[in-house]
Amino acid sequence: MELTVQDSIYWIKFANERIQSEKEYLTSLDQAIGDSDHGINMARGFQQSVNKISDGSYVHVSDVFKDVAMTMMSKVGGASGPLYGTAFLRLSSAVKEKNPLDHKVFVEGLEDALNGIKQRGKANKGEKTMVDVWEPVVTLLNKNNEVTAEEIVNTAKEAMEHTKKLVATKGRASYFKEKSIGHIDPGSASSFYLFESLAKVWKSGGQA
């Protein structure tokens, strides 16, 4: 696929719609193994991102991502704000001055984003964080450029579900140690919505 400015805007809008309707669910996940704010944080961050990018007129996809990054960084706080912020900032830098993005460029950008999260969060796969959704999805996209929307959704969903089985060693859930088992990681759930929304854009063949 190919990602245009319009696609990137739709991506964030779709993600925001999902996040808004799952706000309470995300917060309830964070109630179980965190501090009850992930839904509130994400709803604030995505809504304000959409407000911001709906106003602007963009030539480059990277500028859309930069505005999302800055909004996440300055309106969310907590762990998830700067992590999503860093992800979108790295993605933006990687695809700078390009428009539209071809599959390779976009996936390289996502890979940079994933690495940004890992560095900022000092986290690796298996620690029950959003990394556990990002890494399988990036790996899948890296494999080939024929990947379908369904494959993305399934991979992200499975990865999210898989976090149930993990013991948290990073973030607030780590205080629950073994008791974190059996609960989905909130940040993995919000990341799932993000990739599910990407798949929706994908499905329409890059033409949302």
Add this chain to the structure above:
Amino acid sequence: MELTVQDSIYWIKFANERIQSEKEYLTSLDQAIGDSDHGINMARGFQQSVNKISDGSYVHVSDVFKDVAMTMMSKVGGASGPLYGTAFLRLSSAVKEKNPLDHKVFVEGLEDALNGIKQRGKANKGEKTMVDVWEPVVTLLNKNNEVTAEEIVNTAKEAMEHTKKLVATKGRASYFKEKSIGHIDPGSASSFYLFESLAKVWKSGGQA
């Protein structure tokens, strides 16, 4: 009747038994129109009075009452402590050096006690306080010395029940104004137990 040292001790012991078993009830009355401590206060005051007078050996009834007065005064606090304390102090003074007490002396003592409560509390009949039980009982006893135990109980009980109909203008219940209607005054209930216990001593013809 005639009141001996032994009778006076039984009077307080009987009253204490009633108070202890009605402790929660008295507190619940105070929960409705006060601050939830009348049962606790009375249970503390009567128990410690009994402890005190059980230890002593008395020649004069007045000394029993004086010890009860000092205990009420120093162990209870709140409104009821000094009021009961004043009552027993006045009673003690009135019957000084007498033993046993004949009907007239005892009733005059109770009348002094009532006046002590009224002075200390600046309260009159009809203000929904313990005065509303003390005054009818003293009036009854003043009428003749043939009064029966049943009459005392009935008068005290009716007087207590009657406080339901009154609007409090003194003590903590006064803050409830009209809303105090429908509730028995806690101090009237503890006073009822006091006179009910007196009747019990009375019944046994002054020989408990």
Add this chain to the structure above:
Amino acid sequence: MKKVINDPNEVVQDMIKGLIAAHPTSLRQIPNTTAIARKEAPVLNKVGLVSGGGSGHEPAHAGYVGKGMLDAAVAGEVFTSPTPDQVYEAIKAVNGNNGVFLIIKNYTGDVINFEMAAELAEADGIQVEKVIVNDDVAVEDSSFTTGRRGIAGTVFVHKISGAKAEQGASLEEVKRVAEKTVVNVRSMGMALTPCTVPAAGKPSFSLDANEMEIGIGIHGEAGIERKNIASADDIAQELTEKILNDIDYVEGDEAAVMVNGLGSTPEMELYIINKRVSEILEEKGIRVYKTFVGEFMTSLEMAGCSVTLLKLDAELKSLLDAESHAPAFRI
């Protein structure tokens, strides 16, 4: 009942032990009483100040013992006035031969017990004067009834009288400023939840999930009205207006504000109340001279708050500003 206590009948004793352990250099327990005094009391030639009342209102009253405020505070059982003998011991312990001044909240029990103590002390030749604080505008002011309750405004009376006494003023002078404070202070409270007296084990009353009670007392005594929870702005407005309807302020007048938490209302919410209180006062042209936000006169773990306004003149301002070493009111 969920409480961090040992024996419910020993809460006052246990508290006092913990209090003395926390402030060993500034406070002492008067032997065989539940009264707390300044370590250095009696201060010679200074009027001694004694207050107190039922426990459960912490930091009142022991938290206000210290240089510049009280000389002693007498702690009764929870929500029960202390007994005359205890107050009497406190009076004797702080008598610096210049008389002793009692600050009493207007509850039947407190008034009777403190007055009896005063009589005992006077019989010993100690000069005793008193002031009765009745700042709660939720209660009608009537000479036929018990009258208004003393609530959070009492802390201002402690502060002002304490500052005056510290200056070496006479008993009459201390009484004069205390009475001036009482005349100028008004409070009003509200609650969202009841509280539980440890020895009772059950809440003192109940409020529905979306109900609040306006005008409640600090022992859970009835208020003016029970109604649906309103916004903080509306609550602040209702409490402040009720106070302002009861005492004349003209534009340019100055006031001290106290927003007092009753127990479990977070400080965040108290500041949210203060936001609106300060706006209202600004709208009316009343200058806020000083603001106190926190827990000053609580009601165990009741949720809710009270607003207190003290109208100030130059004298009250300087006494309010004077140094205080009391643990709960350092200035």
Add this chain to the structure above:
Amino acid sequence: MKKVINDPNEVVQDMIKGLIAAHPTSLRQIPNTTAIARKEAPVLNKVGLVSGGGSGHEPAHAGYVGKGMLDAAVAGEVFTSPTPDQVYEAIKAVNGNNGVFLIIKNYTGDVINFEMAAELAEADGIQVEKVIVNDDVAVEDSSFTTGRRGIAGTVFVHKISGAKAEQGASLEEVKRVAEKTVVNVRSMGMALTPCTVPAAGKPSFSLDANEMEIGIGIHGEAGIERKNIASADDIAQELTEKILNDIDYVEGDEAAVMVNGLGSTPEMELYIINKRVSEILEEKGIRVYKTFVGEFMTSLEMAGCSVTLLKLDAELKSLLDAESHAPAFRI
């Protein structure tokens, strides 16, 4: 949810307005942020101190802003670390050309956001150093995980570093005493009830009527164990022993004690806890140098408390004793 608030999404803004209205002569809001600074900041040639974190822990952190403690505190949304841009503005506002020191509680969000702010400030040429407070012994100390949380002990770090900075010490010196404090401070908490984040509207977890949770965090994060409510003596014992098992004290050592209420636990109960804490320390021959009982690092209206011990040497004692004008920690 029973709260005295207006819009649940505006609680932090409303609180800050009320806070500034209450302390107009000593505090100011840094424009367009939720950061509170000392009115006179930046203080020339003094190391600037910035702390902060999620809101809902009042009086932390704004209550510790003042001469002798912090220069600025940044307030995030409830239980959510503030964003890097806000912290960055605070750093700039307190930079007196002698560097800025950050005091960060050890939570992933706080650490990341404050570190990003430090990077932004360093890019402007401002020297920034930091300390990460991790006093909660309920959490295992491991370099493979997030590690221990920062809780009430953070207030001692504010106090000690603030006193040092006020003396005109260099950034390195401030960092040294801050790290010394972190090395010597340990805390442990317990809760009886959960709390409700205003925007969430529901309690963060639930505890049965006779259950308590030992080792809980100040955002309701899990503790060590859930069990039946014990007596205050047993609770004090468990918290204190857990701390003493984690750090060596020998007879004659001196400590500062903090008994911190989490929100709705009455001060009476905190003093009851302190009673036993002080007894245990006496039994072990540890001298209590100073005790702080009250609400210092809360968790909205959670019921419960924490105990903090800070092992002292001569330097820490003198810094702890130094003057502080911070509204919530006057010394």
